[in-house]
Amino acid sequence: MGKLDGRVVLVTGAARGQGEQEARLFREEGAEVAVADVLDDRGRDLAKELGALYVHLDVSREGDWESAVDGVTEAYGRIDGLVNNAGILRFNTLIDTPLDEFMRIVEVNQVGCFLGIKSVAARMADGGTIVNTASYTGVTGMAAVGAYAASKHAILGLTRVAALELAARNIRVNAMCPGAIDTAMSNPAHLDPTGASDTEEASRALDRFYRKLVPLGRIGRPEEVARLALFLTGDDSSYITGQPFVIDGGWLAGVNVV
Template structure:
């Protein structure tokens, strides 16, 4: 038996990276996975491989959320879980950040998470309860220069997680947040988006970089984040709600001077 047998779980940003690995692992564990993304070709390919449902979903648009939830219920009749994985990152100093860039990140990362909870929670409650897993960040727990907009939205996601956990507990819905550090996805390793680049070599270079920053001596893998998402979605975490879970190789623990 799988840890998610019979459960219907919608995962945003599931066409690649962490979301894709979450979709693959959840399917292995028996879930009926809903792959949601704006990258339709990639998302449909992942869904076809997994025997899953694909839905086009711009997480910043409330109408897209309504359509996605309706499609899931039409296909499966219920929703038991949501993983708010979709997110974007922009590098800029705060004083050099244009307002439209700031708002773009807010709309995808922060508003997208809010709309996901708003759209899915009533349907999860109607199914008898379930889980919401929000993807925050290492930068939700501390500061980092040049990613102020991203950090601000990830701090906000922790606030949304705690409030949602309190408000939805009586409906048997648990809400938690993952706080990944540097993970080897297209967000931190753009070479993955270039068919002519050697992404493996870039990964090795990132490992070398993070060997100086992270106690475990390497960048994280999306499969490792997927295993945390599985824990928070399964009954293994049945008495946990409203909590941030840092998965960063020890980066947040402190700075080594030796």
């Protein structure tokens, strides 16, 4: 018996990184999974490997959401869960951030999450779950990622309001707040896996950096975030809703000065 037997879950940004690991784990735990992404080739390959459904989804477009939800319900007859994982990150000081860059981050991270809640909850079976991916930067500040942090703070607000509004249908809504996780977002070396030596050196440099910064002494793994998503999607969290869950190796706890 898997923890998600009989459930149908849509995961956005599922072609790689955290989303990929969430899709893999959810399938292992018995869920029917819809792999949703704009990376069509990679997403289709993963869906084929897992025996899952692939749906093209630009999370910032309402029409894409409508088509994706139609595809999932046509394939499986229902939808029980959503993991709003898709997101983008850009580095810039606030005063150097162009408006179009700020707005694109808001469109993908914040509007994408809003549209996911709006589109899926309307068609979701009572008793469903929504897991929104916020960030460590959604509960604190971080220089040079102002647009990203603003969008992730907004996701916590959306999570709490959605939890209140959907509670009567026993739909639970929670948020994950990852710190640095070893994906393409935190480690650009993942974007060019052909340069093995460069990838290894970049990973070693990141390891040295996070060994000093994070109390647990390392960058997080996407598999670890996937396990939190599983907990919040499954019955083990049946009395939890409207809450942020920080998964950051202790980063938010404070700073070592010795």
